[in-house]
Structure formats: C-alpha cells, structure tokens
Amino acid sequence: xxxxxxxxxxxxxxxxxxxxxxxxxxxxxxxxxxxxxxxxxxxxxxxxxxxxxxxxxxxxxxxxxxxxxxxxxxxxxxxxxxxxxxxxxxxxxxxxxxxxxxxxxxxxxxxxxxxxxxxxxxxxxxxxxxxxxxxxxxxxxxxxxxxxxxxxxxxxxxxxxxxxxxxxxxxxxxxxxxxxxxxxxxxxxxxxxxxxxxxxxxxxxxxxxxxxxxxxxxxxxxxxxxxxxxxxxxxxxxxxxxxxxxxxxxxxxxxxxxxxxxxxxxxxxxxxxxxxxxxxxxxxxxxxxxxxxxxxxxxxxxxxxxxxxxxxxxxxxxxxxxxxxxxxxxxxxxxxxxxxxxxxxxxxxxxxxxxxxxxxxxxxxxxxxxxxxxxxxxxxxxxxxxxxxxxxxxxxxxxxxxxxxxxxxxxxxxxxxxxxx
Numbered sequence: 195x196x197x198x199x200x201x202x203x204x205x206x207x208x209x210x211x212x213x214x215x216x217x218x219x220x221x222x223x224x225x226x227x228x229x230x231x232x233x234x235x236x237x238x239x240x241x242x243x244x245x246x247x248x249x250x251x252x253x254x255x256x257x258x259x260x261x262x263x264x265x266x267x268x269x270x271x272x273x274x275x276x277x278x279x280x281x282x283x284x285x286x287x288x289x290x291x292x293x294x295x296x297x298x299x300x301x302x303x304x305x306x307x308x309x310x311x312x313x314x315x316x317x318x319x320x321x322x323x324x325x326x327x328x329x330x331x332x333x334x335x336x337x338x339x340x341x342x343x344x345x346x347x348x349x350x351x352x353x354x355x356x357x358x359x360x361x362x363x364x365x366x367x368x369x370x371x372x373x374x375x376x377x378x379x380x381x382x383x384x385x386x387x388x389x390x391x392x393x394x395x396x397x398x399x400x401x402x403x404x405x406x407x408x409x410x411x412x413x414x415x416x417x418x419x420x421x422x423x424x425x426x427x428x429x430x431x432x433x434x435x436x437x438x439x440x441x442x443x444x445x446x447x448x449x450x451x452x453x454x455x456x457x458x459x460x461x462x463x464x465x466x467x468x469x470x471x472x473x474x475x476x477x478x479x480x481x482x483x484x485x486x487x488x489x490x491x492x493x494x495x496x497x498x499x500x501x502x503x504x505x506x507x508x509x510x511x512x513x514x515x516x517x518x519x520x521x522x523x524x525x526x527x528x529x530x531x532x533x534x535x536x537x538x539x540x541x542x543x544x545x546x547x548x549x550x551x552x553x554x555x556x557x558x559x560x561x562x563x564x565x566x567x568x569x570x571x572x573x574x575x576x577x578x579x580x581x582x583x584x585x586x587x588x589x590x591x592x593x594x595x596x597x598x599x600x601x602x603x604x605x606x607x608x609x610x611x612x613x614x615x
Contacts, residue, residue, distance in 0.1 A: 200233040204244035215250040220259035227251065227263050231270070240267075241274040252280045256288075261299040269306035273316045285323055294336040297327060301343045308350035314357045325363050329370060338386050341367070348394045355398035364394060368405055385429060388412065392436035399443035406450060412437065413456055417463045420470065427471070428478050431464060435482035441489045444498065458501045465503030469510055477525040484525075487532045492585070496538035505542065512548045516558065527567045534574045537585035544575060544588045554595055572596050 204211070215223065230236045240248035248271050255264045271277045281300055288296040301324050307317055314321070327333075327340035344363065348355045358364055371387035391408060394401045402409055416434045419427050438444050451457040467479045483502065487495055499507070515526045533539045543549045552558050553572060559565040576596055579588045 200235045201239060201243075203233070204230070204236060204239045204247055208244055208247055211247050212250055215247070215254065220257060223254070223260050224263045227260075227267055231267055237270050241271055241277070245274065245276055248274065248277055249280050252277055253284075255281070255303070256284060256296045256299045262302065265299065265302045266306050268303045269310060272303065272307060272320075278316070278319065282319065291333060294327075294333060294339070297323075297336070298339050298343075301327070301340060305343055305346035305350075308347040308354045312351060312353035314347075314354055318357075318361065321358070321361060321363060325366060328367060331370075334382065337383060341383075341386050341390055345390050345393050348390065348397055350397070352397050355394055356400075358394070359398060359401060359404070364391070364401060364404070367391075368408065371408075385426075388433050389429070389436075392433040395437045395443055396439040399440050399446055402437065402443055402446045402450070409437065409447070409450065410456070413451075413460045416460050419463060419467050424472075424475065427467075427475065431467065431479050431482040434460070434464065435485040438486050439489060441491065441494070444486075444490065444494060461498060461501035462503065465501075465507050468507070473519060473521060477521045480525045480529055484529045484532050487536075490536070492536045492538055495533075495536040499533065499536075499539050499542075505546070508542060508546050508549065512546065512552060516552065523564060527564070527571075530571055531567075534571055534578070537578050537582035540575055540578050541586045541588070544579075544586065544592065550592065554599060556599065569600060572599060576600075 198207075214226075218226070230240075240251075251264055251267055252271075255261050255268055257264070268277065268281070272281075281303070285297060285300055287293075288300075301320070304317055304320050304324060307314070324340050324343050327336050328344070330337060344358060344367070348358060367387055367390060371384050371391075374381070374383045374387070388408075391401060391405065392412075412430070412433060415422070416430050419430060422430060438447060447457055464479065464483055468476055468483065470476070471479075486498065490498070503510070511526050511529065514522050517523075530543075534543075553568070553575075559568050575588075576593060579586050579593055
C-alpha cells in the first residue's frame, strides 16, 4: 500500500476501501490510517473526490481500540462540512448516560485539532457540544472528562485559548464553578475548573483580569497550604505556578496586587512550603516554583526570587543538594538550571560561601549524572560572568577556579615500580 499512488489508492480503489474500513481489525486499520496520513495529497482527496472514504473513517472514530488514531485523522478533515455532519449525527444518537464514552471520543477531535491548528472556526459547533457536557451536572465524570478537553485546547496556544474566551466558554465554566463552590458535594468540579482557568492563564493571561476574585481566592488558599490535605496542597501550588507562568501573567499579578502584601506573602508561603512536609511534597512544590521562572525578565525574576525567600531559599537548596536523596537533588538541579538564566540571581549564589565551597569541591557529587549537571551550572556561571559582568560581581580568582574545575583530571605519572611490573 505504501507504494501505491495516493489518488489510485483513495479514488480508483475507493469501493474496496469502503468495503474494508467498516469491518477491518483495529490493528490493521490503524496501520492503514497512518499510511494514508503520511501520503502526499491524501488529506485533500479525503475532503473531495474520496470524501466517502473520509466519512467511512469518521464512522469508526468511536471505536475503543482505533478511535484515538482516527481522531487524529478527523482533526485534519473537519473543515469539510460533510465530515462534520457525520460527526454531529453520531453525537445526536449518543444521548443516553451510557454514551458518554462515545461522546468523549468525538470530543477528542477538538484536542487533536488544537495541536495542529490555531483556527478553530470549523469546530465551534464541537466546542458547543463539549460545553453542553461540561454544564450537564447530572454526570460528574462526563463533566470532568469534557472539561479536560478544554484544558488540552487551552494549553495548545494563545489563539485557541482566546477562542475559548471569545465564545463565552470560559465565563460559562467560571459561573458553574461559582455555583459549585456553594455546594458541598461539588468540590471536585471546582478543583478541575481551577485547573482549567490556571491553564488558560498559561496561554492567555488576560483571564487573570477577567476573574480577579478567583485569583484572590487562589492566593489565599496558597498561603493556607499548611491547612490543606496532601492532594489539595500539591494542586494549589501547581495551579498557582500555572497562573504565574508567563511574563505577562506575572506583570498582571504585580499590577492587581500593587499596594498590598498579598502577592509577596503568597510567594513567601510558596518558598516556605519547599521546606515543609514529606519529601514528595517538598519536591513537587519546588517543581511548581521552577515553572514560574520559565518566562521572566532578569529584574522580575530577581524580585520574585527575593519574595520566595532569597538568601534563605538559597541556603536551603544548597544544604539539600548535598543530601543523598535523588528526587530532591533532581528537583534542585532543575530549579537551579532555570534560575541560572538570570544574572542577578546567579550573583546571589556566587556570593554565597556554602554554594561556592560546594561548587569547587570535586568530591561533592559522586554520581556521574549529578556531576554532569553540576558542571553545566558552572559553565553557565562562567558564561554569564563574561556576558553580564555588570550584573554579576564575581572575583576573577573564583572564575579561574571554576575554569580549573572543568578541566579534565590529569592522570598521575606512572611510578618506576609500576613500570617494572
């Protein structure tokens, strides 16, 4: 099949494919779908002269074993109205409570489409169907599953996230969150809704200004982390980090909370949380904080690091990287790798005695994995000391010692008695 001309396969052999697709074994059909997607011009033909084949594939999108692969194909065909009508027809028939799985598989086309396109106009009708499931309070699992689809769309990029906002989907979900917040048995939806809004903010920070009360509540919850259960505590820091992910989002947060101590106190609580609780809780919190520093300016990053704890956080991380706990060491190295993109923060580390002693100690890391990561950090310090000498106040002698640390170890000269052997 791989050697057959695309038009010959999809048009000349159309009748054969139409007989094969409905009853084909999932494993065989999966291989066929992948081959067709890779063939030049195939997608165009499936929307025109081989449209019947495209519709035949659409009728198997709800198949348990092959549905995921076909959803990827459908994501590239939904610009065609006939394909959309077939999908709408399947949704119209899937009305019973037991049909939620079928609907979910069709909803996954929205996730797949968002991965390959920033133009969602062809699936606005599908967004409405997904939203109807989110707003249907009679089936919580179907609600959360549909909401997960919107999470995927939101994370796919600014344009797709903006489309969700422009169509009123975000507002509708927020209104239901407010309603569920007052209901003791609907806390799960509020948690998932919080995750959705925070992931929306990663791609489209404007939602922060749209729902300031939500943002304030999240900051209060973050500051009260020590009163939360394990899962709720892990969630709240993940949510807070996602909310503050982009440079624009951090700037908006600074503007909203200007003149108050709310943001500073929340960051302080996040820094403190890296030292409290089980090892997993401390590592997960540090991973969340690391996310905050992925997008920033040097000045902003230095300011936020200071609010997180500054010198105290530096002291804690240096102390913990010396301990033989792999999860903690990995989290700290990830954290430092992100921080060391900003000269002002590097300046704080190179002027911290314990860090310098650890950096110059050739026995501080016995595992090759960690030695490689340590050397990577040292190279970054050296590079920044050259490119940002106005921001990093580092002694020339220390730079020389760091250079020497990176030199390959010289093997000792063989002794006479060894040569005699």
